[in-house]
Amino acid sequence: MWITSSLDTVKTPTAVALGNFDGIHRGHRQVIQPILPSQLDLPQADSKRMGFQETDTPCRHARADNEPLPEQATPAVPYATVVTFHPHPQQFFSGQQRTLLTPLDEKVRYLQALGVEQLVLLPFDGALAAMSPEQFVDRVLLKQLQARQISVGQDFCFGRNRAGTTAVLQAIAATYGISVQIAPLFTQEGQRVSSSAIRQALEKGDVRQANRLLGRAYTLVGEVVQGQQMGRTLGFPTANLHLPPEKFLPRQGVYSVWVSGVDSSPDTAPLPGVMNIGNRPTVNGMAQTIEVHLLGWTGDLYGKVLTVSLDTFLRPEQKFESLDALKAQIQADCVQARSLLNASHFA
Structure with a gap:
């Protein structure tokens, strides 16, 4: 083009x-x-x-x-x-x-x-x-x-x-x-389809509504860059995404997602994952990060450009009393995400 x-x-x-x-x-x-x-x-x-x-x-x-x-x-x-x-x-x-x-x-x-x-x-x-x-x-x-x-x-x-x-x-x-x-x-289920309506849905974490208005999944596209590797120490390694500064971000919290770009082949199916958008208050994080954990996959992602397609908002970001409590919640998030993604994949 x-x-x-x-x-x-x-x-x-x-x-x-x-x-x-x-x-x-x-x-x-x-x-x-x-x-x-x-x-x-x-x-x-x-x-x-x-x-x-x-x-x-x-x-x-x-x-x-x-x-x-x-x-x-x-x-x-x-x-x-x-x-x-x-x-x-x-x-x-x-x-x-x-x-x-x-x-x-x-x-x-x-x-x-x-x-x-x-x-x-x-x-x-x-x-x-x-x-x-x-x-x-x-x-x-x-x-x-x-x-x-x-x-x-x-x-x-x-x-x-x-x-x-x-x-x-x-x-x-x-x-x-x-x-x-x-x-x-253009209207969808009685609601006018507009960029403003999509933004409002994403700000509330209503991913399903935003995706319906878009006619596809809302995506975040970014390069994997070096992070603090905190997820790795908890047993859940994450890819830290660097997005364009002008990209509109949805509500802070945890999402089930599909991830493309892990493999360079265009025919490779997207992989299931969990994404967190937030400041990581449990570890006293100061800056907002976008981190993605791939379910059942390990490997080197540095330098790859990933496309993360939002599926469901799981929960808002919260501060936990300990790293063990955080780890337990991440495990629960992974279980819930896998269940939701499996259900949407076979729907």
């Missing part, structure tokens, strides 16, 4: 899905689906791409404002392109770091799996924030991205002071002969 944060290196023309897409949840996938090559209603024409050369230099079609797109420039296969903003607009306006359900590496992986061909990370700065809806459509979507089709969610807003609604987008695009598809709000 082609990834760029410069509009000068975009592969054009495009079919654009526009939004923030943090989480790539079920609602997001409903917005992205219409721009995928398998879904586009394209005329019978030469299957070669138009407007992009082998040198990775986009071919521009100069035109005046509001001039209709020339019919001969219409491609058979525009690039299936997700356009999002970096940093997140809320981070730009607040000046505070925003945690993400899907940091860039995870977002890329999920978009590739969907069949997206290009990810454009629009730098969200003062100039972009000051654009009117009309300027954004004309300058960014049409002139630079050469969009032939646009897909957005029902609640999408854009432009200065969020003045651009989906109705405004449709009206502006229509003057150029560009269609805009608006995906309705």
Whole structure:
């Protein structure tokens, strides 16, 4: 998948899905689906791409404002392109770091799996924030991205002071002969599927609800780094994960999990495990750690990148009176996790 944060290196023309897409949840996938090559209603024409050369230099079609797109420039296969903003607009306006359900590496992986061909990370700065809806459509979507089709969610807003609604987008695009598809709000069991709802579920430790809204398991992806090896002294060696600093973490506590990445083979089944997120108060820990114990597996994991898929929240973190009491509880956690994971595996 082609990834760029410069509009000068975009592969054009495009079919654009526009939004923030943090989480790539079920609602997001409903917005992205219409721009995928398998879904586009394209005329019978030469299957070669138009407007992009082998040198990775986009071919521009100069035109005046509001001039209709020339019919001969219409491609058979525009690039299936997700356009999002970096940093997140809320981070730009607040000046505070925003945690993400899907940091860039995870977002890329999920978009590739969907069949997206290009990810454009629009730098969200003062100039972009000051654009009117009309300027954004004309300058960014049409002139630079050469969009032939646009897909957005029902609640999408854009432009200065969020003045651009989906109705405004449709009206502006229509003057150029560009269609805009608006995906309705996606609901699951009567609840709207949104990044905020997923965050709220994870903050409560309601992993099952978060996974239902996502349409897959919530994952933590990180490299195994050297820790204090406290788990090893208790008889439960753990992999200490280093995650991207912007990764959104669920409630502190103990989880049953599935772990991938132990073996480099893509066909290897994930392994069952127990994960703890917290400060390890029993041993006077000062910093938060993410530690994973693999059930029934031993070996060297240092340097490996593991994907930990959350299954069930077992209990909150707590301080025990002794290391023996902690060890007994970890053993009980392992037994409970194995039972839950076995049940979900054969469900």
